């Protein structure tokens with residue numbers, strides 16, 4: 001996908017994040033443009049999740065700024081759907097698949113009927129219609145991951161941030177998730193972290209490597225894959 005639109009919607013400037021004296025991120029500068037599909041990879045502990053959480057304003061950087069824009073003007077909020085890498089939900093919590101997916105609509109609070117319709121639509125899209133009333137403690141890791149992906153997309157956010165969406169997902173559903181991501185990329189700005197770049201790199205229009213610092217690859221998709229493999233063979 002070529003990046004024809006150059007409208008900046010998120011801007012990160014001079015981001016640095018330290019945990020005590022340990023530098024997790026240093027000198028990070030980049031802009032997200034509307035319509036981008038940004039594939040992010042890098043070695044374990046390189047700072048990918050930290051960067052996403054800073055971009056989502058869930059974590060304060062030690063220094064630097066994150067600015068959201070709408071039609072060229074700085075705004076306080078942006079609708080962003082987020083699939084965290086490690087699910088933050090305690091699986092002992094007695095909440096059903098439908099309730100997890102519906103929780104993605106909290107900010108929007110549509111009417112009851114509309115809520116039911118959209119939850120049912122996304123539950124089906126995630127292949128979870130036979131598990132809709134099941135509590136999350138009874139799901140496999142892959143099923144829970146799909147429920148959380150449903151929660152991230154149900155509000156049709158302008159930006160979708162997916163941190164390792166294929167974690168726990170079994171082979172049977174991998175291609176299903178790839179197809180869904182490809183479909184979403186036509187209507188949503190996407191940032192996707194993955195260690196498995198072979199398929200994702202071909203779908204994305206931008207490729208970042210995060211290893212405490214940020215490197216944007218401008219080489220071919222194959223080259224990106226090669227470079228990333230070289231970066232840390234153990235993790236990719």
Ligand SMILES: Nc1ncnc2c1ncn2[C@@H]1O[C@H](COP(=O)(O)OP(=O)(O)OP(=O)(O)O)[C@@H](O)[C@H]1O
Nearest residue numbers: 019024042043044045046047048049050051085210
């Ligand atoms: N809450 C925290 N407190 C202290 N150090 C942290 C915290 N969160 C992350 N770190 C450290 O920051 C660095 C970057 O971690 P981060 O999870 O962002 O890397 P990552 O690239 O997402 O790794 P992975 O590929 O393994 O998921 C690591 O050294 C990690 O130990």
